[in-house]
Amino acid sequence: MSDPTVDPDEALSTVRREQPLVNSLTNAVTVNDVANATLYWGGLPVMSDDEREVADMVAGAQACLLNMGTVSEAGEAAMVAAGEAANENGVPLVVDPVGVGATPTRDRVAERLVSEVRPDVINGNYGEISAIAGADSEVRGVESVGEYADIAETAVAVARQADAVVVASGETDVVATDEAAFEVRAGHPMMAEVVGTGCMQGVTVATFAGAMDDALTAALAGTLAFGVAGEAAADGQFGEYAGPASYKIAFLDAIAGLGGVDLPDGDERIERVVETEA
Ligand SMILES: Nc1ncnc2c1ncn2[C@@H]1O[C@H](COP(=O)(O)OP(=O)(O)O)[C@@H](O)[C@H]1O
Ligand SMILES: Cc1ncsc1CCOP(=O)(O)O
Numbered sequence: 100m101s102d103p104t105v106d107p108d109e110a111l112s113t114v115r116r117e118q119p120l121v122n123s124l125t126n127a128v129t130v131n132d133v134a135n136a137t138l139y140w141g142g143l144p145v146m147s148d149d150e151r152e153v154a155d156m157v158a159g160a161q162a163c164l165l166n167m168g169t170v171s172e173a174g175e176a177a178m179v180a181a182g183e184a185a186n187e188n189g190v191p192l193v194v195d196p197v198g199v200g201a202t203p204t205r206d207r208v209a210e211r212l213v214s215e216v217r218p219d220v221i222n223g224n225y226g227e228i229s230a231i232a233g234a235d236s237e238v239r240g241v242e243s244v245g246e247y248a249d250i251a252e253t254a255v256a257v258a259r260q261a262d263a264v265v266v267a268s269g270e271t272d273v274v275a276t277d278e279a280a281f282e283v284r285a286g287h288p289m290m291a292e293v294v295g296t297g298c299m300q301g302v303t304v305a306t307f308a309g310a311m312d313d314a315l316t317a318a319l320a321g322t323l324a325f326g327v328a329g330e331a332a333a334d335g336q337f338g339e340y341a342g343p344a345s346y347k348i349a350f351l352d353a354i355a356g357l358g359g360v361d362l363p364d365g366d367e368r369i370e371r372v373v374e375t376e377a
């Protein structure tokens with residue numbers, strides 16, 4: 100497998116030109132951030148999450164996000180219906196298995212969302228991706244704690260298990276397929292101080308996947324652009340900040356303003372760290 104060519108400037112221009120409609124079924128904690136991140140990248144957000152209409156909305160969308168952060172029994176049924184509609188209509192589907200590993204209920208819901216429907220991308224933190232792999236993991240609530248030295252190999256295993264691209268977020272994000280894993284070296288520790296950055300990363304990948312032809316390239320470009328937005332905000336390019344709350348505002352402004360920033364080439368920040376036979 101040759102390394103994909105990732106040009107984040109071109110990817111961002113494509114998102115802005117295509118303006119993908121992205122239907123997010125997501126948690127009540129960060130839903131507004133997820134909607135605004137979609138809009139600020141250049142997509143069109145809709146948060147339709149009722150089982151009576153979600154299949155129709157997804158059928159007309161260019162991408163769908165299933166984020167199980169606060170999933171209820173009705174929400175679980177709506178997410179499965181949305182995922183099935185995405186699969187039936189060829190709509191790129193991103194699943195964020197928030198908190199999998201923390202409770203048996205979340206383990207069961209995550210299992211449904213990665214096996215009963217077919218995600219194109221699974222986007223979770225190190226602990227969540229490790230939990231899906233059945234590897235050692237420690238997820239406290241929705242936070243990944245502990246060490247994950249083998250996260251790249253674990254991400255490849257999940258990509259193979261689910262036949263999906265996998266984004267494992269953490270200090271260094273890993274993007275994996277069934278035969279390779281890439282480190283995406285971008286981001287800033289301040290991003291970990293804000294609730295919702297993982298959720299916003301998931302909808303970023305969905306928005307890029309809704310505008311681009313290939314899930315792997317979209318996941319790499321979206322993850323890189325997301326991290327560069329975090330860096331630009333931390334560097335004060337989008338306003339001074341006094342702490343994590345004002346940093347979050349600067350971060351959202353960075354997403355909206357990234358079209359005016361010269362983004363690094365993919366090969367400056369993306370390195371293949373695992374290569375196996377599929
Ligand atoms: N220490 C860090 N340094 C740089 N980027 C980070 C760090 N911690 C988290 N991030 C970034 O913040 C975003 C959210 O990651 P994470 O906190 O793992 O997700 P979640 O919020 O779902 O737990 C990702 O883009 C990740 O790269
Ligand atoms: C705190 C919390 N509880 C249920 S969902 C949620 C938000 C999780 O956001 P992220 O995965 O981006 O940290």
Ligand SMILES: [Mg+2]
Pocket residue numbers: 197223224241297298
């Ligand atoms: Mg998360």
